Amino acid sequence: MYNGVPNTPINVVAVPPPTPTSIDVDDVQGDVLVGLQKNSQTFMFFQINDVATFKTVLRADIARRLTMTRLVVAREFQVRDAKFRSGPVAAGKPAPLPLVGVNVGFTSAGIKKLVPDANLGDASFAAGASTQAKGLGDPVDGNGNLTTWLAPYTSGAIDGVLSVTGGDDDAVANEVTVIHGLLDPVVTFGPIEQGAVRPGEFRGHEHFGFSDGISQPAPSALGLIPFPGQQEVAAGFFVFGYDQSPATATRWMKNGSFMVFRRLKQLVPEFAAALQSAAGSLGTDADLLGARMMGRWKSGAPATLTPLQDDPAFGADATKNNDFDFSGDQVQRKCPYGAHIRKMNPRVDLTGKQADISPRRILRAGIPFGPELTDAESTSGSTTSERGLLFVCYQTSIANQFEFLQASWANNTGFVPGKTRPDETKAAVTVGFDPIIGQNGAGPARTRFTDEAVPNFPVGNTRTTFDQATDVVVPEGGVYLFVPSLTAIVTVLST
Ligand code: N7H
Numbered sequence: 001m002y003n004g005v006p007n008t009p010i011n012v013v014a015v016p017p018p019t020p021t022s023i024d025v026d027d028v029q030g031d032v033l034v035g036l037q038k039n040s041q042t043f044m045f046f047q048i049n050d051v052a053t054f055k056t057v058l059r060a061d062i063a064r065r066l067t068m069t070r071l072v073v074a075r076e077f078q079v080r081d082a083k084f085r086s087g088p089v090a091a092g093k094p095a096p097l098p099l100v101g102v103n104v105g106f107t108s109a110g111i112k113k114l115v116p117d118a119n120l121g122d123a124s125f126a127a128g129a130s131t132q133a134k135g136l137g138d139p140v141d142g143n144g145n146l147t148t149w150l151a152p153y154t155s156g157a158i159d160g161v162l163s164v165t166g167g168d169d170d171a172v173a174n175e176v177t178v179i180h181g182l183l184d185p186v187v188t189f190g191p192i193e194q195g196a197v198r199p200g201e202f203r204g205h206e207h208f209g210f211s212d213g214i215s216q217p218a219p220s221a222l223g224l225i226p227f228p229g230q231q232e233v234a235a236g237f238f239v240f241g242y243d244q245s246p247a248t249a250t251r252w253m254k255n256g257s258f259m260v261f262r263r264l265k266q267l268v269p270e271f272a273a274a275l276q277s278a279a280g281s282l283g284t285d286a287d288l289l290g291a292r293m294m295g296r297w298k299s300g301a302p303a304t305l306t307p308l309q310d311d312p313a314f315g316a317d318a319t320k321n322n323d324f325d326f327s328g329d330q331v332q333r334k335c336p337y338g339a340h341i342r343k344m345n346p347r348v349d350l351t352g353k354q355a356d357i358s359p360r361r362i363l364r365a366g367i368p369f370g371p372e373l374t375d376a377e378s379t380s381g382s383t384t385s386e387r388g389l390l391f392v393c394y395q396t397s398i399a400n401q402f403e404f405l406q407a408s409w410a411n412n413t414g415f416v417p418g419k420t421r422p423d424e425t426k427a428a429v430t431v432g433f434d435p436i437i438g439q440n441g442a443g444p445a446r447t448r449f450t451d452e453a454v455p456n457f458p459v460g461n462t463r464t465t466f467d468q469a470t471d472v473v474v475p476e477g478g479v480y481l482f483v484p485s486l487t488a489i490v491t492v493l494s495t
Contacts, residue, residue, distance in 0.1 A: 022221050022222075022223070023069065023219070023221050023222050023235055023239065023242065023255075024255050024485075025068065025069040025070040025073065025222075026068055026069070026070050026486070027068065027254075027255040027485040027486050027487050028068065028069045028239055028255045028256075028257070028485060029066060029067070029068060029069070029103045029104070029257075029483050029484075029485075029486070030066075030067040030068055030069050030071060030072035030101055030103060031067075031072075031101070031103045031163065031165075031259075031365050031392070031394070031483070032069070032103075032238065032239060032257045032259075032363065032394045032483055033069055033219050033222055033235070033238060033239060033363065033394075034069055034072045034073055034076070034222075035072070035363075035365045036067060036072060036101035036103065036163070036165040036365075037072065037075050037076075037079060037097075037099040037101060037165065037166075037167070038101070038165035038166070038195075038197070038367055039096055039166065039167050039168055039196065039197050040165065040166055040167070040168055040169045040171070040172045040194075040195070040196045040197075041163060041164065041165045041166075041172065041194075041195040041196070041367050041390070042163070042164045042172050042173075042176050042192060042193070042194055042195075043161050043162075043163050043191075043192065043193040043195070043261070043390065044161060044162040044163070044164065044176065044179060044189050044192055045152070045158045045160070045161050045189070045190060045191050045192070045193075045479065046158070046159060046160055046161070046162065046183070046187040046188065046189050046190070047157045047158060047159050047187060047188045047190075048110060048113050048114075048159045048160070048186070048187050049185060049186060049187060049188060050185075050186045051113050051114065053186045054114075054183070054186050054187060055114065055493070055494040055495065056494070057182050057183060057186060058104075058489060058493065058494040059489075059490055059494035059495070061182050062102075062104060062162070062179075062182065062183075062489075063486065063489050063490050063494070065102045065175075065178075065179075066102055066103060066104060066486060066489070067100075067101035067102055067103065067165075068486060072101070075097075075099055078097065078099075079097065079099075082097055096167030096168050096171075097167045098166055098167050098168070098171040099165075099166055099167045099171070100164070100165070100166045100167075100171050100172070100174075100175045101163075101164070101165040101166065102162060102163070102164055102165075102175060102179075103162075103163050103483060104160060104161070104162050104163075104483070104484075104489070105160055105161050105163075105259050105481030105482060105483040105484075106159060106160040106481060106482055106484070106493070107128065107158055107159055107160060107479060107480065107481055107482075108120070108125055108126050108127075108128060108480070108482075109128075109156065109158070109159050110158075110159030110160040110481075111482060111493075113159060114493045114494070115492060115493065118250060119249050119250065120249055120250060120253060120482055121246070121247075121248070121249025121250070122246075122249075122258060122397065122398055122399070123399065124398035124399045124403055124480060125258055125398055125480050125482065128156070128479075128480055129153070129260070129261075129262075129477075129478035129479050129480045130146065130149065130153060130154050130156070130478065132398075132403065132480070133146055133149070133475065133478060134146070134441070135403070135407055136403060136406045136407050136411070136439065136441075136475075137406070137407065137411045137438075137439030137440065137441030138439065138441065138475045139439075139441070139446065139471075139474075139475075140441070148265075148474050148475060148476055149475065149476055149477050149478075150191070150263070150476050150477050152190055152191040152477070153191070153263070153476070153477030153478060153479065154477075158479055159187070160481065161259075161261070161479065161481060162179055164176050164179065169196065191477070193263065193369060193390055194369060195366075195367030195368060195369045195390045196367065196368065196369070197367065197368065198368055198372065199372070202372075205298065206266070206368050206389055207266045207268050207368055207370070207373070207387050207388060207389070208266060208268060208271055208290075208294075208436075209298045210294050210296060210297075210298050210300070211296070211298065211299055211300035211315060212366075213364070214296070214300050214318075214321055214322060215230070215322050215341065215345065216230070216363060216364065217230070217231050217232070217233035217237075217238075217358075217361040217362075217363065218230050218231065218232045218233065219232075219233060219234075219235040219237075219238050219239070219363070220232050220233065220234050220235050220243070221235050221242065221243075222235060227318050227319060227322060227323075228319055228320070228322070228323035229322040229323035229324055229325070230322055231358070231361065233358045233361045234358060236396060237358060237359060237361060237395065237396055237397075237401070238257055238362075238363050238394050238395060238396060239255060239256070239257045239394075239396065240253040240254050240255065240256050240257065240396055241253070241254030241255055244358070244359075245396045246396055246397055252484070252485070252487070252488040252491070252492045252493075253482075253484075253488070254485060254487075254488075255484075255485030255486075255487065255488070256482055256483055256484040256485050256488060257394045257395065257396065257482075257483050258394065258395055258396060258397070258398050258480065258481070258482055258483070259392060259393070259394055259480075259481040259482070259483045260362075260391075260392065260393050260394075260395070260398060260402040260478070260480055260481075261390070261391070261392055261478060261479045261480075261481065262390075262391040262475055262477070262478040263369075263388065263390060263391075263475070263476045263477040263478065264388045264389045264390075264391050264437075264473050264474070264475055264476070265386055265387070265388040265473070265474040265475075265476050266387060266388040266389060266472065266473055266474075267383050267470075267471075267472045267473075267474065268373050268377070268383065268387065269373065269377045269378055269380070269381045269382060269383060270381060270382065270383060270470065270472055271472040272286070272378070272381070273381040274468055274469075274470075274472065275289050275290050275293075278453065278466050278467070282453055282454050282464055282466075283454070284453070284454045287310070288308070288309075288454075288455075289453055289454070289466065291303050291310070292335065292336050292339060292452075292453065292454070292455070292466075293336070293338075293339060293340065293435040293436065293450060293453075293466060294339060294340050294341065294436065295335050295336075295339030295340055295341035295342050296315070296341060297309075297310035297311070297315060298310065298315075299311065299312040299314070299315030299316065300315035300316065300321050301314040301315035301321060302314075302321060302322070302324055302335070302341075303334055303335040303339065304324050304326055304328070304329045304334045304335040305320075305323075305324055305334075307333070307334035307335070307455060308455070324347075325347040325348045326342065326346070326347045326348055326349055327347075327348045331421075331422035331456070332419070332429075332451075332452050332456070333422075333455055333456055334455070336431075336450060336451060336452040336453070337349065337416050337419055337429065337431040337451065337452070338431045338432045338433065338434060338435060338450040338451055338452070339435075339450075340434050340435065340436040340437065342416075343409050343410055343415065343416075343431075343434040343438075344405055344409065344410070344434070345357065345361070346409075346416050349416045349419075350416065351418070359397075359400055359401070360400070360401060360404055360405060360409075361395075361401070362393040362394065362395050362401050362402055362405065363393060363394045363395070364391070364392065364393045365392040365393065365394065366389050366390055366391040366392045366393075367389075367390050367392075368387070368388070368389055368390070369386075369387065369388055369389070369390050370385060370386050370387025370388060371385050371387060372387075373387070388473070388474075388476075389473075394483070398480060406437065406439075409434070410433065410434035410437050410438045410439070411433065411434070411438050411439050411440070411441070413430055413431060413432050413433060413449075414430065414431070415431060416431055419431065421463070422456070429451055429452075430451060431450070431451050432448070432449045432450040432451045432465060433448040433449065433450055433468075434450070435448070435450040435466055435468065436472070436473060437473050438450075439471065439475075446470065446471055447467065447468065447469055448467070448468045448471075449465040449466065449467045449468070450465060450466045450468075451463075451465055452464065452465070453465055453466035
């Protein structure tokens with residue numbers, strides 16, 4: 001994801017001319033593999049009222065406004081060039097380039113309106129995000145109804161999304177106005193979600209304060225030169241029609257991808273208070289505890305390489321900040337097995353048949369939403385204004401990728417399996433929940449623990465857990481979408 005941050009890796013070095021083995025960069029929408037450039041983003045969810053007119057507008061007007069991968073790659077160079085010419089950002093902030101981007105995706109209901117007999121062969125997509133949410137541990141009442149989801153997301157009335165991105169709010173707002181002009185009242189828009197990178201020194205950091213958008217797989221055949229430690233993963237895990245993608249149920253799925261959207265509220269002062277209070281009783285400090293639970297310090301410096309203190313220069317250095325595989329940290333002295341980044345990408349922790357984690361990788365493209373924390377909220381330790389992450393990821397199997405990460409890794413206290421304590425007992429380690437996104441949906445209590453809240457070196461025989469009485473990330477909605485190729489849009493979905 002480009003988010004305008006000076007330390008954001010620009011990892012596209014060269015795109016080869018299309019060859020039979022290359023990605024069709026003119027046919028894959030731009031957010032999927034590289035990520036639309038976004039300082040600001042509006043998600044315009046919609047319901048189609050008039051299918052025939054919608055198809056006409058889609059083919060005649062929307063299709064040519066779509067931002068495909070080739071343009072996104074070219075814009076990465078434009079951004080780099082602008083930064084280079086204006087010198088270090090701190091020396092004189094360059095005005096953001098407008099770089100308006102538009103992508104479109106459809107839910108299963110939306111696809112069926114356009115192609116009534118369509119079957120995309122993905123059971124999670126067909127069922128939809130709200131049906132699948134209980135299996136992800138989202139809070140439910142005794143009748144199985146989602147209790148934290150906002151009404152528009154449980155209504156089943158969403159057929160698709162137009163996501164509009166750009167260098168600033170005005171650029172995005174102008175394009176949103178154009179889209180309203182084209183599609184009102186052919187569709188009914190809603191919900192509308194607004195995301196934006198955080199201001200000033202927090203740019204590139206999510207609301208808990210951690211630098212985000214560091215570790216992404218490099219899709220093969222796209223011409224990326226991976227950074228040290230960056231895993232190259234077959235493009236077929238992210239886009240249909242390439243090596244390793246599931247057999248496509250429908251020919252026109254080629255160059256398309258499944259998009260998972262989740263509105264995740266973050267309880268920022270509550271998380272800070274939980275870290276502070278646990279740090280007090282564990283005899284450690286809250287920043288160290290936070291870094292161990294994330295697996296990175298706020299700057300992005302990885303705990304496994306800088307275990308005891310933050311190192312902002314390290315965190316900002318894309319040639320170093322992902323160059324580790326936990327092989328030197330097999331007794332979780334530096335980074336707990338349960339840390340968010342280790343749960344989500346355990347690297348060499350998995351052995352045997354599971355050792356190749358390529359089938360579990362996702363491409364993330366989210367953006368924060370909501371206002372900055374106020375002093376009053378910090379002081380009271382209680383959220384009064386909603387803020388969080390508009391989480392987005394791309395994959396070719398929702399069940400094997402996003403849902404598997406959430407349900408079978410983040411929520412699974414036994415994951416990573418097979419670890420033992422470094423002391424003479426050699427007792428099995430129960431890793432616990434992902435302390436950021438893990439959800440204990442087993443009962444109403446939802447309490448969670450994560451093993452080894454403080455470093456256990458040099459003695460290696462002290463055992464502690466970070467216990468959390470409440471969730472700090474609360475799902476408020478979600479949508480599963482298919483982001484089709486341009487070819488599918490103009491030849492199948494709009495005819
Ligand atoms: Fe996570 N955070 O900002 O606190 N995530 N995440 N995530 N996440 C990562 O490498 C965060 C969520 C992954 O390869 C970082 O970019 C927050 C969900 C994966 O090392 C930070 C939320 C899922 C990785 C965060 C959230 C994932 C990753 C480190 C929710 C999937 C890469 C910076 C509000 C189910 C792991 C970075 C790797 C990294 C945060 C959600 C997955 C700081 C706040 C729902 C795969």
